[in-house]
Amino acid sequence: MNHRQLDCFLAVAECLNFSHAAKRLYLSQAAVSQQIQSLEKELGFSLFARTRHSVELTEAGRYFYPQVAGSKAFFNAAVARAQAIAHKEQPRTIVGYDGPLAEYWVGKALKKAGTERGLSPYALKRATLPKLTAMLIDGAVDAIVTTDVEIRGISDMKFRALCSASPCVFYPKGHRFERMRYVSVDDLQGERILTAYNVPHSLAPSNIASYLQEHGVLPDTAVSVPDGDTAFMAVSIGMGIFVASHLCDGFAVRHGVESVDLQCDLDNVVMGIAWKAGSNNIDAFVNSALKLFEGKEKDAPISNARIYASDVD
Template sequence: MNGGNNVSLIQFEYMELRQLRYFIAVAEELHFGRAARRVHIAQPPFSQQIKSLEEELGAKLLERNSRKVRLTSEGRYFYQQAISILDRTEEAASTVGRMAKGGYGNIKVGFTETAMDSMLPESVRSFSHRYPGVSMQFSQFGTSAQLELIRSGGLDVGFSSIYRHAMDGLSSVRLFAKNHVLAVPEDHIFTSRDSVSLAEMAGEHLIMFPRSGQPDLHDEIMKAFGKRGLSPVISQEVSGLSGASALVASGMGVTFLPENSRTVRKGIALVPLKEEFPGMDIYMVWNSEQYSNTSGVFMEWVADYFSVSKPFAEEIGI
C-alpha cells in the first residue's frame, strides 16, 4: 500500500469518533440502510457522514451501487484501524473511570513487622481480591524512615507505631493496640510465674530493637526501668519481631513482644509484666495533602477492616 493510503495523525484530528462508529457499522453490514438503523440515525445524514469521512481522508473507502456495497482496499485497512482506535479509546475511558473511583492504579505501602503481626495481611488480601486493577508495592521500613518517605511522596501510606514522632503534615488513625509481654526461652524459670516485674528481669540479657527505628519508644522503655532505679543489660539489638524471637528461642536472652503475637516461635514462652509498661499502638499514616483516589479507597478498606470509626472515612474524602 502506498504512502497516500496511510491514515496520518493530522487527519485523525478532524474526525469524530461517531464517524468511525458509522463506518464500522457499514463496513460490517455492507448495507447503508441496515447500518443506519444499527447506529440509530436516518439514512441520509448517515450517508453524508460517510461521504464526509472519505473526503477528509482523501480516499474512497466503499464501492457502492444500487445492488451492493463493498470495501475498497483502503476501506479494509481503515476498518482495522478504526476498530483499534475505538478499542483503545474505550479502554482508556474505562481505566480513567476506574482510577477516579480508586479501582485502578498503584499504591506504595510501608510497614513494620509489628504492623503485619495483625489482621493487616488479611485486609490487604481481601482488598486485592476486590480491586484486582490496583498494583501494590510493599516495603519494610522503620517508623522514622516511613514518615520521611510519606512526606516526600516515596510512600503513599505507612503502617507503624508513631509513638511521639513528629507528625507535621501527616494524618494518622490508630488501627490497634497491644500490650507488651516478656518473651523467654521455654525452659526459663520465669515460665512458672503468672507475671514478672522489671526488677526481676533487670539482670537478664535483654534483646532490644535499635533506638534509631523508634527512639521515643526505646527511651520510654528505658525510663520504665530507670524510674525503679534499674539499668537493663542490652545484650543484642535486632530489628523485627521474628529476629528477636529467633534469638530468644536460641537462648540468647529475653525480649519484649506484643501480646498475642503471631511471630512467636516454638521454644518461646510469653509472660505478662506486673508493672505499667509502654504499649505498642499501630497506626495507618498518610500525607493529608497528597494522596490518590486509589490510596483513599485502600485506606478506607483497611479502616473498615479494623472497625475504625466513620470520621476517618470522611477525612480522606471517600
C-alpha cells in the same frame, strides 16, 4: 560503595548467616563474603564479628544497618515514582512497613482491597519506623503501618488505629518467669535482653525501649537482632528474652515462646496506618485494613490485642 555491596550487607545483617544470605541473593557464599570484605575495606571498619559458629553485627554495624536499610528503601521508592512518571503509568500505591507483624497485615489488607475494590498497582517498602516516617513526610510512600508514637505531633498526618496491646516479656519455655503472673523491671535485672532494629541506638526509640533504658535494664550491650521473627527464634533457643507487646503473641506461638505481662507505667502500644492528609489514593487499602481487623480473621497472628477497627469511623 555500590548497591551489590549494600544488598549483601543487608542480607547478612538480617540473616546473621552468610550461607542463608547467599541463598536469598542467589549468589555463592564466597561472592557474598567478597562483597562484605570489599565494603568493610572501603569503609575502614568491620561490620560483622565472625566466629566459626556465629555472625554478629559489630557496634558500628548495628548503627549502620538501619541507616542503610532506610536509605535503600527511600531510594527504591524514589525510583518507582520516577519510573511511573517517565512511562506515564497508573500511579502506584506505596505502603511502608517495618517487620513481620506489619508485613502480615499489609499483605492481607492489600489482597482484600484488590479483591473487593480493585486496587491500583502497589509496591511495598520495608524500613525502620523512623525512616518510614521520614519517607511518608517526603512523599516517598503513600502510607505506613506504624505506631501512634512515631507520628505523634507531626502536622497534616492522619492515623487510623487498628489494634493495641500491653507491653510484655517473651521468654523461652522453662524460664523462671513461667511461675510469675507478671514481671517488673526489677525482675529483668541480670537478664540478657534482645532488641530489634538496634533500638538502644535508634534516633527514635520506642516507648518500651526508652522505659527500659531509664530503669537501667537495657544497656548498650543488649543483643541486637534485625527483626521480631529473629528475636523469637533467639528466645526459643535460650539466647535471651524479648521485651515488646502482646501484638506479637501470634508470632511468638510459632516459635514456641511464652509471654508474661510487664508491669510498668506505659500506655498500650497502638498499631495503625498513617498517611498524609489529602491523599486519596489509599482509601481502598485503609478501608480494607479496617474491615480485616473488624473480621478478626481466625489465622491472624494477633491473639491478645484489642481490635480498634470497629471503634473508628
